[in-house]
Amino acid sequence: MIEMKVLDYSDVRMILKMNNAIELVEKAFREKGLGRVQMPAKTYLFFDKYNGDLRTMPAYFQHLDIAGVKIVNSHPDNPAKHGLPTVMAIVVLVDPKTGRPLCLMDGTLITGVRTGAAVAVATKYLARKSSKTIGVVGAGSMAPYSIEGLHHVLRIDSIKIFDISRNRAERLAREVELNYGISASAVERCSDAVKDVDVLVTLTPSREPIIKDEWIFEGVHINAMGADAPGKEELDPVILKRAKIVVDDLEQAIHSGEVNVPISRGILHPNEIYGELGEVVAGIKPGRVSDSEITIFDSTGLAIQDVITAWHVYEEAERKGIGRKIVLH
Numbered sequence: 001m002i003e004m005k006v007l008d009y010s011d012v013r014m015i016l017k018m019n020n021a022i023e024l025v026e027k028a029f030r031e032k033g034l035g036r037v038q039m040p041a042k043t044y045l046f047f048d049k050y051n052g053d054l055r056t057m058p059a060y061f062q063h064l065d066i067a068g069v070k071i072v073n074s075h076p077d078n079p080a081k082h083g084l085p086t087v088m089a090i091v092v093l094v095d096p097k098t099g100r101p102l103c104l105m106d107g108t109l110i111t112g113v114r115t116g117a118a119v120a121v122a123t124k125y126l127a128r129k130s131s132k133t134i135g136v137v138g139a140g141s142m143a144p145y146s147i148e149g150l151h152h153v154l155r156i157d158s159i160k161i162f163d164i165s166r167n168r169a170e171r172l173a174r175e176v177e178l179n180y181g182i183s184a185s186a187v188e189r190c191s192d193a194v195k196d197v198d199v200l201v202t203l204t205p206s207r208e209p210i211i212k213d214e215w216i217f218e219g220v221h222i223n224a225m226g227a228d229a230p231g232k233e234e235l236d237p238v239i240l241k242r243a244k245i246v247v248d249d250l251e252q253a254i255h256s257g258e259v260n261v262p263i264s265r266g267i268l269h270p271n272e273i274y275g276e277l278g279e280v281v282a283g284i285k286p287g288r289v290s291d292s293e294i295t296i297f298d299s300t301g302l303a304i305q306d307v308i309t310a311w312h313v314y315e316e317a318e319r320k321g322i323g324r325k326i327v328l329h
Contacts, residue, residue, distance in 0.1 A: 001327060001329070002100060002101075002327070002328045002329040003325045003326065003327055003328070004101045004102065004103060004104060004325065004326055004328055005102065005103040005104070005105075005314065005317060005318070005323050005324075005325055006103070006104050006105070006323055006324050006325070006326055007103065007104070007105035007106065007313065007314070007317055007322070007323040008105075008106050008323075009106040009108060009109055011105070011106075011317060011322050011323045012105055012106055012109045012110060012313055013109055014322060015312075015313045015316045015317060015320075015322065016109060016110065016113055016309070016312075016313055018113060018116060018117065018120075018145075018148050018149060018152060019152060020312060021113045021114055021116070021117040021309055022117045022120045022121060022149065022152055022153070024114075024117070024308045024309050024312055025114055025117035025118055025120075025121055025305050025308070025309065026117075026121045026124075026281060027308065028061075028302070028304040028305055028307075028308040029121060029248075029277050029278040029281040029282075029304075030278065030281045030282045031061055031063065031064065031278075031304070032249075032276070032278035032302075032304055033276065033277075033278030033279045033280070033281055033282030033284055034278075034282050036061065036062050036063045037059060037060065037061050037062065037304055038059065038060040038062065039058070039059045039060075039249070039302065039303050039304055040058060041249070041251050041252045041255060042055045042056065042057045042252060042256075042300075042301075042303065043055065043056050044229065044230075044256075047075075050075065050077070051075065051076060051077050052073060052074060052075035052076075052077070052078075053073065053074055053075075053229060054071065054072070054073050055070075055071070055072050055073070055074070056069060056070075056071055057069060057070040057071075057072065057301075057302075057303035057306060058303055059302070059303035059304045059306070059307040060096060060307075061304070061307070061308065064308070064311075065096050065097075066093070066096070066307060066308065066311045067093070067094050067095075067096045067307065068091055068092055068093040068094060068303075068306070068307040068310055068311065069091070069092050069094075069303070069307075070089055070090070070091045070092075070107050070110075070111075070303060070306040070307070070310075071089065071090050071091075071092075071107075072087060072088070072089035072090075072107060072111060073087065073088055073089070074086060074087055074205070074228070074229070076205045085108065085141060086140060086141055087108060087111055087112075087141060087142075088108050089106070089107030089108050089110065089111050089306075090104060090105065090106060090107050091103075091104075091105050091106075091107040091110060091306055091307070091310040092104050093105075093307070093310055093311060093314055101328065102314065103310070103314045103317075105310060105313060105314070105323075107306060107310065110306055110309050110310055110313070111301075111306065112141060112142060112144075112145040113145055113309065114301075114305040114306055114309045115142050115145055115146065115149075115225065115299075115301065115305075116142075116144075116145030116146050116147075116148050116149030116150075117149055117305070117309075118149075118225075118248070118277075118297075118299055118301075118302075118305060119145075119146045119149045119150060119201060119223045119225065119297075119299075120149030120150060120152050120153045121277065121281065122221075122223055122246070122277055122297035122299070123149075123150060123153055123154065123199055123221060123223065123297075124153045125277070125280050125281060125287035125288070126221050126244075126246060126280070126287050126288050126295040126297055127154070127198065127199050127221035127288065127295070128198060128219055128221070128288065128291050130198070131154050131198035131199050131221065132154070132155060132156060132157040132158070132198060133156075133157060133158050133159075133160075133196065133197045133198050133199075134147070134150060134154075134156055134158070134159040134160070134197060134198070134199050134200075134201070135159075135160050135161075135162075135193040135194050135197035135199070135200040135201070136159060136160070136161045136162070136172075136193060136200075136201050136203065137162050137163075137190055137193050137194065137200070137201070137202045137203065137204060137210065137211065137234075138162075138163060138201075138202060138203030138204040138226060139161055139162075139163035139165070139168045139169045139171075139172040139186075139203075140163070140168070140203060140204075142203050142225065143161070143172055143201075143203050144172065144175065144176075146201045146203060146223070146225065147159065147172075147176055147180075147201075148179075150199065150201075151180055151182070154199070156180075156182050157182070157183065158182065158183040158184070158185075159173070159176055159182055159183070159184040159185075160184075160185055160187050160192060160193040160197065161173050161176075161184060161185070161186050161187065161193060162186070162187050162188075162189065162190045162192065162193035162194075163186075166186060166188075169186035169187070170186040172184075172186075173185055173186045190210060190211070191212070191215050194211055194212075194215040194216070195215050195217070196217070197220065198219070198220065198221070199220070199221050199222075199223070200220060200221070200222045200223070201222075201223045201225060202222065202223070202224050202225060202226050202234045202235070203225050203226050204226040204234055205226060205232065206226060206227075206232065206233065206234050207231050207232055207233065208233065209233055209234065209235055209236045209237070210234055211234055211235045211236060211239065212236050213236040213238040213239050213242075216239050216242070216294060218292045218293075218294060219291050219292055219293070219294070220294055220295075221288070221294075221295045221296075221297070222235070222239075222243070222294070222295070222296045222297070223297045223299065224257075224258040224296055224297065224298050224299065225299045226258075227256070227257055227258040227260065227261075227298070227300075228256055228257070228299070228300045228301055229256045230255060230256050230260055231260070231261065232256070232258075232260070232261075233258060233260070233261040233262070234258065235258055235296070237261075237262040237267045237268060239294070239296070240258070240259065240262055240268055240272075240296065241267075241268065241272070242294050243293075243294040243295060243296045244274045244288075244293055244294065244295045244296070245259065245272065245273045245274050245296045245298060246273075246274055246275060246276065246277050246280060246287070246295065246296065246297050246298070247259065247273055247275075247276055247277070247297075247298040247299075247300075248276065248277055248278075248297075248298070248299050248300055248301070248302050249276060249300060249302055250270070250273065250276055252300045252302070253273070253298050253300055254270055256300055257298045257299070257300045258296070258298040259273060259298055273298075277297065
C-alpha cells in the first residue's frame with residue numbers, strides 16, 4: 001500500500017512561520033551557491049488569451065536528500081474577473097530513494113512566505129545595515145509577505161506604498177500599522193514610494209519600466225520581485241547599468257527576470273551581472289561593499305525555496321499529526 005500525506009492551506013498556515021522560512025531559504029541559497037542542488041530552470045505554459053501562465057518547478061537537494069516540484073500559476077486578472085487569487089500553487093514532495101510521493105500540499109501560502117523570506121535574505125546581505133525606510137511598489141498578494149520578511153531583518157521606521165489601486169495601497173498601509181506598529185502610508189505617485197528610501201521592493205506584473213532612473217539615489221537596495229516571466233520588466237535599464245546586480249539564478253534570470261528584456265535588446269550583457277545570491281550567502285562573493293553602492297536583487301523565484309520550505313512543513317505535520325493520508329495504490 002502506498003499512502004501520501006495531504007495538507008491544505010489551513011494545515012500549512014498552522015505550521016509555517018516567517019522566521020523559520022527565512023532560515024530555510026537562506027540555507028537553500030547557500031546549498032545552491034555550494035553547487036549541491038539540482039534545479040532545472042522553470043518551464044512555462046502561456047495562456048495568452050487569458051493573460052495567464054502555468055509553471056513547473058522541480059528541485060533536489062543532494063546533501064539534504066529532499067526533493068519535490070511546485071506547480072504554480074500567475075493570472076493577474078483573477079481577482080477582478082473570477083474572484084480567485086492571482087497566484088495558486090501545489091507542491092508535491094517525493095522520496096529521493098524510491099521516488100514515492102510523500103506529500104501533496106497547498107503551495108499558495110508557501111509561495112508567499114518564501115517570497116518574503118527571499119526579500120529578507122537578499123536585504124540582509126545587500127542593503128545597508130542602517131536601512132530604516134522602505135518603499136513598496138505594488139500592493140498585491142506578495143506585498144504583505146515581503147514587508148513581513150523585511151520586518152525580521154531591519155529596524156524599520158517607515159514604509160511608503162504605491163499601487164495603481166489607491167484603496168489597495170491604503171488597506172495594506174493600515175495592515176502594516178496594525179500588525180507591526182510601523183508608520184505606513186499610501187502615496188499618490190510611484191515616485192513618492194521610490195525617492196529617498198533605503199530599500200525598495202517592486203512587486204508588479206509590468207511589461208515596461210515603471211521605476212525611473214532619476215528616482216534612484218546612491219546607496220539604495222532594490223528587491224526586483226515582479227519580473228518573473230519573459231517580457232516582464234519594472235526598472236529603467238539605466239538603473240541596471242549603474243548597479244551591482246545579484247540574481248537568484250543566472251539562467252532563469254536571463255530568460256525571465258528583471259534583466260531579461262535589457263539583455264534581449266542588447267542593452268545589458270550577461271557579463272554585467274555580478275553573481276547569484278547563493279554565491280553571496282555561501283561567502284564565495286562579497287555582498288554590499290560600500291554604502292554608496294546601488295544593489296539589485298533580481299528574483300525570479302526558485303524551486304529550491306519552495307521545496308525546502310515545503311519539506312519543513314511536511315516534517316512538522318508528520319511530527320504533530322496534522323493533515324490526512326490518502327491511499328494511492
